Structure formats: structure tokens, C-alpha cells
Amino acid sequence: MLDIKNLKASVEGKDILKGLDLQVKAGEVHAIMGPNGSGKSTLSQVLAGRDTFQVDGGSVTWDGQDLLAMPIEERARAGLFLAFQYPVEIPGVSNAYFLKAAVNAVRKHRGLPEFDAMDFLTRVKAEMKSVGMKEEFLYRAVNEGFSGGEKKRNEVLQMALLEPRLAILDETDSGLDIDALKVVADGVNRLRSPDRALIVITHYQRLLDYIVPDHVHVLSQGRIVRSGGRELALELEEKGYGWIGDAGEIHAAPPAAGGAQ
Amino acid sequence: MKTATPARKIDSFLDQEYSAGFETLLEADTLPKGLSEDVIRVISAKKGEPEFLLEWRLEAYRRWLTMTAPKWAAVDFPDIDFQDIVYYSAPKKKDGPKSLDEVDPELLKTFEKLGVPLHERARLAGVAVDAVFDSVSVATTFKKELGEHGIIFCSFSEAVKTHPELIRQYLGTVVPPSDNFYAALNSAVFSDGSFVFIPKGVKCPMELSTYFRINARDTGQFERTLIIAEEGASVSYLEGCTAPMRDENQLHAAVVELIALDDAKIKYSTVQNWYPGDKDGIGGIYNFVTKRGDCRGARSHISWTQVETGSAITWKYPSVILRGDDSVGDFHSVALSNHRQQADTGTKMIHMGRNTKSTILSKGISAGRGSNTFRGLVRIAPKAEGARNYTQCDSLLIGDQCAAHTFPTIEARNPTAHVEHEATTSRIGEDQLFYAMQRGLTAEDAVSMIVNGFCREVFKELPMEFAVEAQKLLGVSLEGSIG
Numbered sequence A: 001m002l003d004i005k006n007l008k009a010s011v012e013g014k015d016i017l018k019g020l021d022l023q024v025k026a027g028e029v030h031a032i033m034g035p036n037g038s039g040k041s042t043l044s045q046v047l048a049g050r051d052t053f054q055v056d057g058g059s060v061t062w063d064g065q066d067l068l069a070m071p072i073e074e075r076a077r078a079g080l081f082l083a084f085q086y087p088v089e090i091p092g093v094s095n096a097y098f099l100k101a102a103v104n105a106v107r108k109h110r111g112l113p114e115f116d117a118m119d120f121l122t123r124v125k126a127e128m129k130s131v132g133m134k135e136e137f138l139y140r141a142v143n144e145g146f147s148g149g150e151k152k153r154n155e156v157l158q159m160a161l162l163e164p165r166l167a168i169l170d171e172t173d174s175g176l177d178i179d180a181l182k183v184v185a186d187g188v189n190r191l192r193s194p195d196r197a198l199i200v201i202t203h204y205q206r207l208l209d210y211i212v213p214d215h216v217h218v219l220s221q222g223r224i225v226r227s228g229g230r231e232l233a234l235e236l237e238e239k240g241y242g243w244i245g246d247a248g249e250i251h252a253a254p255p256a257a258g259g260a261q
Numbered sequence B: 001m002k003t004a005t006p007a008r009k010i011d012s013f014l015d016q017e018y019s020a021g022f023e024t025l026l027e028a029d030t031l032p033k034g035l036s037e038d039v040i041r042v043i044s045a046k047k048g049e050p051e052f053l054l055e056w057r058l059e060a061y062r063r064w065l066t067m068t069a070p071k072w073a074a075v076d077f078p079d080i081d082f083q084d085i086v087y088y089s090a091p092k093k094k095d096g097p098k099s100l101d102e103v104d105p106e107l108l109k110t111f112e113k114l115g116v117p118l119h120e121r122a123r124l125a126g127v128a129v130d131a132v133f134d135s136v137s138v139a140t141t142f143k144k145e146l147g148e149h150g151i152i153f154c155s156f157s158e159a160v161k162t163h164p165e166l167i168r169q170y171l172g173t174v175v176p177p178s179d180n181f182y183a184a185l186n187s188a189v190f191s192d193g194s195f196v197f198i199p200k201g202v203k204c205p206m207e208l209s210t211y212f213r214i215n216a217r218d219t220g221q222f223e224r225t226l227i228i229a230e231e232g233a234s235v236s237y238l239e240g241c242t243a244p245m246r247d248e249n250q251l252h253a254a255v256v257e258l259i260a261l262d263d264a265k266i267k268y269s270t271v272q273n274w275y276p277g278d279k280d281g282i283g284g285i286y287n288f289v290t291k292r293g294d295c296r297g298a299r300s301h302i303s304w305t306q307v308e309t310g311s312a313i314t315w316k317y318p319s320v321i322l323r324g325d326d327s328v329g330d331f332h333s334v335a336l337s338n339h340r341q342q343a344d345t346g347t348k349m350i351h352m353g354r355n356t357k358s359t360i361l362s363k364g365i366s367a368g369r370g371s372n373t374f375r376g377l378v379r380i381a382p383k384a385e386g387a388r389n390y391t392q393c394d395s396l397l398i399g400d401q402c403a404a405h406t407f408p409t410i411e412a413r414n415p416t417a418h419v420e421h422e423a424t425t426s427r428i429g430e431d432q433l434f435y436a437m438q439r440g441l442t443a444e445d446a447v448s449m450i451v452n453g454f455c456r457e458v459f460k461e462l463p464m465e466f467a468v469e470a471q472k473l474l475g476v477s478l479e480g481s482i483g
Helices: A040-048 A072-077 A095-109 A117-130 A148-162 A178-191 A230-239 A241-250 A255-260 B006-013 B037-046 B051-065 B105-113 B143-147 B156-162 B164-170 B181-189 B430-438 B443-459 B464-478
Strands: A002-011 A014-024 A029-033 A054-062 A080-083 A090-094 A166-170 A197-202 A215-220 A223-228 B028-030 B089-091 B127-133 B136-140 B152-155 B194-198 B207-213 B224-229 B234-242 B249-252 B255-260 B265-272 B284-295 B301-308 B313-316 B319-322 B328-337 B342-351 B357-367 B371-380 B388-398 B403-412 B418-428
Touching: A002 A040, A014 A040, A014 A054, A014 A223, A029 A040, A029 A230, A040 A072, A040 A080, A040 A166, A040 A197, A072 A080, A072 A095, A072 B430, A080 A148, A090 A095, A090 B430, A090 B443, A095 A117, A095 A148, A095 B443, A117 A148, A117 A178, A148 A178, A166 A178, A178 A197, A215 A230, A223 A230, B037 B051, B037 B181, B051 B164, B051 B181, B127 B152, B143 B152, B152 B156, B156 B164, B156 B194, B156 B224, B164 B194, B164 B224, B181 B255, B181 B284, B194 B207, B194 B234, B224 B234, B224 B265, B255 B265, B255 B301, B265 B284, B265 B464, B284 B301, B284 B328, B301 B313, B301 B342, B301 B443, B301 B464, B319 B328, B319 B357, B328 B342, B328 B371, B328 B443, B328 B464, B342 B357, B357 B371, B357 B403, B357 B443, B371 B388, B388 B403, B388 B443, B403 B418, B418 B443, B430 B443, B443 B464
Parallel strands: A029 A197, A029 A215, A080 A166, A166 A197, B127 B207, B194 B224, B207 B234, B224 B255, B234 B265, B249 B284, B255 B284, B265 B301, B284 B313, B284 B319, B301 B328, B313 B342, B319 B342, B328 B357, B342 B371, B357 B388, B371 B403, B388 B418
Antiparallel strands: A002 A014, A002 A054, A215 A223, B028 B089, B127 B136, B152 B194
């Protein structure tokens, strides 16, 4: 479904992604872990099309299409969803209005009838219930004055409504207490399906207790330096990123780690 | 790597063309350029005015000669050569149309093209229209129906002939010719405009509307509008304006006077879309307008709502004098300046009566290299016991080359006065656009959603058709604004 080859990207002349390879198949959940500054958020922003990052090389193919050539909103309409690490506030625009506009833009693109106000309200209220959001959030301005946890729930709500084919969660767990984390994870797990892929970006293993990944990748200095199954995340938690950093430098696992496998 | 960036998309979006910029080719009766007592005598004679009005004009002219153009506004333009302007231009006609059938079809077509059909079949339902083309009113619809209620709605020139006593009684009583430089000029040379009189106790059954169109080249438009609501009367009045695209600047210096007697209510809404000039600031209308309402009676209510998207320069402060006890004044404004447009606009609320109330709600949007200034005065006179004012001024910036300024002035001379002022400034950020686009919206939709959210409180004050119009206009006027 998604094939990233030798992706290189920079911001203000500083190289961040230095030749990243990743393949994601439909139905899979991939976790990308790594220390701060390893390029995790850059990867998510580049995939979504943010122009503050410059793509310097490599390719990203999505369902046979050149993803990097698609405008931001076309990627979104085709089913790419990014749950933001820092959701943006839009004063003066009600959450209900924003969600309805987004849902209908996506539905129109997919050849589905647009929701009218009543259909939309029925649908959104049901989804809000499952992510534990009160109805009043519909009538408040988008993310304005929301707490950290409320903003993340709002991201999961949008994800559920937009029914993406590829969802990227950028540190959705940061700043959440354990209850909020469970709600967010439930929302994500409900979306798991054979035709949908998920990329979960996180600094901590904790989230992966609730969203169990099929593959775990370790990102360090702009490259994926280790890939493995669920157990890799546990190993990282035990040993920290310092060890991976070394591994990244020499492109091979040190003997000690090899012995542990 | 070719991706459509929010910044680039908004650029193209903000560069949309001015759709009312066409010119109508008509034979016109046009005076040579320049201003003198003789020119004023000719204008007055062409309109067959009574002696008192000619004298009034000449006095204003003499006054104007002693005045200098105001320089205090935060706008920048070369000095205007007042001898290089045509002060009268009218579509040529034989004896003046007796009915719409006699109006030049080219004129009817012009207004139709602007969305203001005047002929019987296509009239706007529930809206009576007075269409003013260059210096004269060409048609007023629904006159007869309104007449049955005793309502007078006609061109100013016609009112001078048919109701000189009302003109004499009220003209210049709210904005005297000596008020300011442009008001004095207007008083000397005004050519036409609308006149509305709502008699005692009558609620006007439909919206009244004037549509102003500048067509002729090098012509100034100086219209004069006078609206009188007698005791207990009420009226909602709309004003729309457009002009062709030209490389020269054109001057528009209008005066609007509103008079509300006891318990009367006047709601005055404007959607101003004069040609704003091109994106480099070439051409466009200089809109220097004096609008003032006088809440002369107790419990009267005057409400100004304006959506200002056009003009190269806007200099305009619709104000209310709250003379009657318990009278109410409102000012709701959306002012947009894109490219090189400059808007210096706001209001004055002059509280003189007891328990008078005023509300000021101003939304300024600056985009491109536009500059937007809010200038407000709230004055509470010593006798205005219990006066209250609430002012809210919000500015929205699009891009990083535009400017917004706020100059509120409060003069409270009565200790019981209650005056509140709130102001905010926000910016449409690249992060907001990216967020909205990541959810599937286009940059255009995202900007218009944010701008409409910002203006909602003002739009809901507009009559419905106008609110829709204003929303569309704002979308068009913003095309091409982030850089």
C-alpha cells in the first residue's frame, strides 16, 4: 500500500531524513519509535505534504500513485489522515462546521452522497460518545481552549469520521494520562481493519500496550536502523535509545544485543 | 517536487478579478472638468432646483474654499486636484423617463448584469430599488406600492421638486455643510441620491435599497441620501455600490443623513464594492463618505451595518448622535483591505440623552499589503446619565505584509457612564491552513471558513440576501491574499 524508498528531507537546509525506507501493507499496524530529533514528526509531516519540509530525494508510492506529487487536500481526500501531535486551534469556526466540511469534502471525493445536517449530527454524536467527548465540543471553536487530552480526543474523533485508509498518529499519546490514553487507543483499535493501515509514531512503549503493532521500527538520525516485531519495543524500553543510537552508527547490532535475540 | 503549498494556493486565490469592472457605453450629458460657482449654478439649474437650495449649495462652496482636506487618517495618497474632476454626468435622455419603459435598455442591462434587475418581471422580491447611475437616479421600483403606505421613496432630485418643504426642514441638520471638507464639497455639488420618508407609525413593508454605479470617466460621484423616520416608524435600507475598472482614481464623496424621531427605528446596511484598484494599487475609488444618524427622538434606534470590501481608499465613520433619552445606536462593520487597499473606518457614538446605549462591533481584515484602521470615538456628554457603550474591535491578518491599527477614543464626562472596550488581533497561520487541508479542505475553503467565522456576528445583522452576497464578496475580494 505504502512504499517509501530512500526518502530524504530537510528543513531550512538541515537534513532530517537521510534515506528512509519503509513498506506498509493494508491491514498492518506499524509503530515508529525513536529518540527526540530522530525525524519521526518530519516523516509524518512530509507524508501529509507540509511545505515547510523540503523533499530532497527518494520516492513515496501510495497505491501505485506518486504521493509526493499530490496536493495536501488530495492526499487527505484519498484517505491519508494525520493525527497531529499539536492540533491547531481555529478561532471563530465551530468544530461541528469544520468536521462537517471535512467529512463532506472526503465523501464527495469518494463518490458518496454528502451528509446533510441531520445525518451528520447523528453520526458525529455517536462517534463522540465512543471517544468520551461531550456534545458541547461540537459548538466550540476548533480546538480553541481544549485541554491537551480534549485535543487528542478531537483528533481521534476526526479520524473515525473521515474513515482513512492510512492513518498516521504523531505522538498521539504525548501528554495523556492513562485513562485518556485508553480512550484514544480504543478509538484507534476500532479502526483496525484488513483494508486500513496505521502508522503509530511514539516515543514511549506504553501506547503499544494498548495498540499492539505488527511491526516496530526504530528511527535514528533520519534512517530506520532496526525493524522487528512487538518485542523490539519492549527491548527498547528496557535498554533505552542510547543503545540504538550506537547500533545506528555501525549499521549492525552489537554482539551483546545479538546474543539477546 | 511539485506540491500545491498553502501559501502558493492562497496567492492565486487572492488574485481574483473584480467582476463588476465593466463599462457601459452611453451618450452622456457631461459638464467640463472643474469647479466654480458657475458649475454649481449649472448643476442646480439642470435639476430645476428652488432658489433656497442653490443658495445652500453656494454657501457650502464658499465654506469649502476656506477648508483644507483632512490629513489625520492613516491613509496615503497624492493630493487630489479638484479642478480635474467632472462634477456632473448623466446618461443622455430626451425628457427624462416617465416610466421604466422609457429608460435606456443599456442602463437596464447594466443593472441587470450587476444583479439588480429593475424591470417589472424580474424585480427583487420584497426589495424596492432606487438605481443611481453616475450623477442621477435612473429608476425607482415599487414606488406606487410604497405610496399607499404614505412612504416616499424616490431620487433626491425628485424629492426636491415634490417635497421641497421636507428637504428644507431636514437637509443638513445632521451633517451640516461645515462639518468637514468632503461634506462641504458634497453639499456644494451633490447631484443625486435617495430620499426616504416614513410617516408616523408606519413600518415600511419592504426593504428599501439604493444601488450606486459610477460609470463615466473622470467623474466624481457626490450623492446625498436623506432618510427620515417619523414617530414610531421603522425602515430597513440597503446600499450597494460598484464601479468599472479604470487606471485613474475616482472620487466618491457622499453624505448620508438619518433622522429618527420618537420610537423610530432605522437600519442602514451597506455592501460597498467600489473598484479597489489592481493588485499594485493602480486605479480604484477614493471613498470619502460622511454618514451620520441622529436619534432625535426618545427611544429611537439607529443601526449601521457595513461590509466594506472595495475602494482603493476608504475614509468613513458612520456615526450616531444619541440625542433622545433611551435611544440606541449600533455600528457593525466588516472592513477588508487586500493588495494595496487602505481602509480607515470606524464610528462615533455621541451620547447626549439619558440612558442611551451604543454597541460597536468592528471586524477588520487585512490581507496582501492592505492596511486597515479602526478609529472610534465614544463621547458621553455631562448630561448623559446612565449611558452605556460596549465596543469590540477584532483584527484578522492574512499573510505578513499587511497592517491593522486600532485607535479607540473614549471621552466620558458623566460619572455614571459605563464604557467597555475589547480588542483582539489574530492571524490566519500556515499551520491552520495545513491543518484544514489535511482534513480535505482546499486552501480557499479554509480561508473563507476562517474569515466567515470571524465575520459571523456582523453578517447576521445583514438582511438575508445581503448576507449571502457579502459572504461571496468576501471570498472574491480575498482571492490571492497570502504571500
